[in-house]
Amino acid sequence: MKIGIVNNGLGNVGSVHSAFEFYKYDVILANNPKDLDASDVIVLAGVGNFKTAAAKLRQLQFWNKLGEEVIVKKKPLLGICLGMQLFADVSFEGGENKGLGWIKGRVVKIEGDLVKVPHIGWDEVKPMDEILFKGMRYNSFYFMHSYHFIPEDKSVIKAVTQYGDLEIVSAVRKDNIVGVQFHPEKSQGDGLRLLRNFLEMSK
């Protein structure tokens, strides 16, 4: 199984790459859209600004290519952090910006009286998906984000995290598309197990 990591020049894909390598998987950094042809599984990772990321994906011709590979060809895709937020119809980070529209919903700023923004650190994740979270030891993962994804169809929600008075959607899954708000590549043992689970369910 070949894993293609979208290299959009924004996110920190080096860590994702090395995390998959830990398990001896065949991983490539896809610098241009064509590289995704040979991938069986795609990873879209990223931190940073939604608007900038969306613009970069368009500029590098990844935008339509991703639709083709994931929606038409049904290749499994894992979106990490901003990668998951890009599934939405729209995000309000840096103005109003269109997302990939794969999962209906919007991305809004984290707001609450009891919370600091950005949401940074390790937090408990309440899993609602037995396969993705199989064999977890502690279910705590590393978060770093200021915006969060609110899907319309609640049935896609596969994990939530309580942050102050706010309930954040920390994992989604719809057909072949999986997204996590946290960073499994930075989350030690449980993070590695989650990446492995994703690949297991993509077989």
Add this chain to the structure above:
Amino acid sequence: MNIKHEIEDELERCTRCTLPITWETLYFDNEGVCNICRNWDAKQKEVNWEDREKQIIKIFEERKKEKASYDCIVPFSGGKDSTFTLWAIVKKYGLKPLVVSFDHGFYRPRTIENRTRTFRRLGVDVITFTPNWQTVKKLMLEALIRKGDFCWHCHAGIFAYPMNIAVKFEIPLLIWGEGGGEYEGYFKFADLEETDEWKFNRRIILGMRAEDMAGFTGVELRDLKPYMYPPKEELERVGIKSLPLGKYIPWDVKKQVEIIKKELQWKEDEIESGFPGPTYEKIECMFTGVRDYIKYLKRGFSRITHLTTLDIKHGRMSRAEAMEHIKRLEKRKPRSLDVFLEYLGINEEEFNKIVLRHVIYPAKPLDPKTLSEGSKLWDQDLWFRDKVNEEKK
């Protein structure tokens, strides 16, 4: 002085087993019971030992089928745990091991006797590695200064050296003794953790790997190879499994000691910091007494606490009885300290200064001069003393 002012009474202790708060990784729940006791409870209830033993027997049987020169490596010191493990591997499970022994430099006469008898009776091949003494001395002093713990060379070497041999001889199975969890909270019993580099980095080497030590001591990194865990790539190439037997069978030390005494005439010995008379605990090192003494200075408790803790857990002693022993026996300076200081080339004042820098709050620094000396071990006069040191005096 009223006994209430003594250090051991001031420490918060587990309401069940007496372990004090200065014990590594200890914390108490709302009932004042420590996590190690809770972990012990879990071990009694949750683990299906029959199932576990089946798992390891399956691994053994598959390995035997390969008819390799050696079925496995057993890392060995000659203490109770590794002797039992070796006995079980040979006699109970019928494997052909290569025994690998990292000589820490402090075997006592009875340990050497026990080792020789065990090897001969069981009929095993043995590799004993003796590391460069000049390097060992530097490593001991450095670790003592930085961490108040001189045992770095021993822990790192005992753990890493057999792994290096496994890679070199391509023997893909190592069987260790006890699994973590019985004495400390680094690992939970419910986990089936392999003995890997993660554990080595987490627990064994006091926050200092060979790369760090090389810079501290000026010893070349190539001279520290015996203390370095082999790279992941090499372990994967050989397909090494490194497993603690104590995670697959219930580890009852007392029963196991009875077995090795009966089957191998393994002999107990006295130690300086324990109950008077022969014991099976940590008799394989000359400086168990010094190690325990340092622990007392740093943490306000020592081996008597450790021993009575296990007795309470196994229902062999009451808590009140344990506290009685702790008060009576724990506060003592070992006679072997002189030899230790001679080996390290420092004086007692320097030693005290180093150790007292490492007192773990809420234990309080105490004046080592106020402690009375214990009695000399029967074999101390037989320990090797280099004439060079004598002449310097």
Add this chain to the structure above:
Amino acid sequence: MTYKRIIPIFLLKGNRLVKGTRFGDFVDVGDPLSQAMIYDAQGADEIIIVDIDASGNKRLINTDIINAMIHKCRLPISAGGGIKTIEDARKCFGAGADKIIINTSAALNPSLIKHLADEFGSQSVVVSVDVKKSRTGNYDVYIYSGRQKAALDIMEHISRVIDYGAGEVIVTSIDKEGTLTGFDYEIYNKLKNITKVPLIASGGAGKYDDMVKLFKETDCDACAVGKMLFLRDYDIVKFKSYLKGRKIPVRDA
């Protein structure tokens, strides 16, 4: 609930890590990659690595060291030292840093924070502030690893860096640093109302109860630990066990 974080703080000098007292008297405390692997295994929540000579020598932290750490460790790494431009930051992110830390540049050129936040997102931009209590009891801000006093009011400075988009603030007490005598709780309490972003305390951790006090009495989200880890017999597992027993929410690992 977000767990309180325990963060080993690495001071890089050349190719080795050092630790001192009040920003001086440095001793070698190890190899950066080796130490990172150790604290990753012990379950540290993050690692901060700062090249303490970079700003003064007008160069950037060695990004190869960051890259080596990323490949051997599975925890977030914040890196700093000599970051003056977007390009410097990009090099650090490119090497695999999860967050970048600016200190001197944030004081000299606060608009850099805004540019960094726009480009990489606030969550990846950490501003570090070194403070020292003056004889009058006020806190002064220092730059160039404590070598130069900046003409800045601390409250104004920290409010400004947050407004410009700093996603996290780490405040180090120069008076306490390396002394093992406890944190400067006063400064963290003063900052309580203005830090709408996570706040990291640094300088002074010397015993378990210092961390307990910090997390019980201030609004800090994380603490950086140096000497206590490097030159005393403690480790992350021991920290977390103790804090757990004292009902501080820390992550099991």
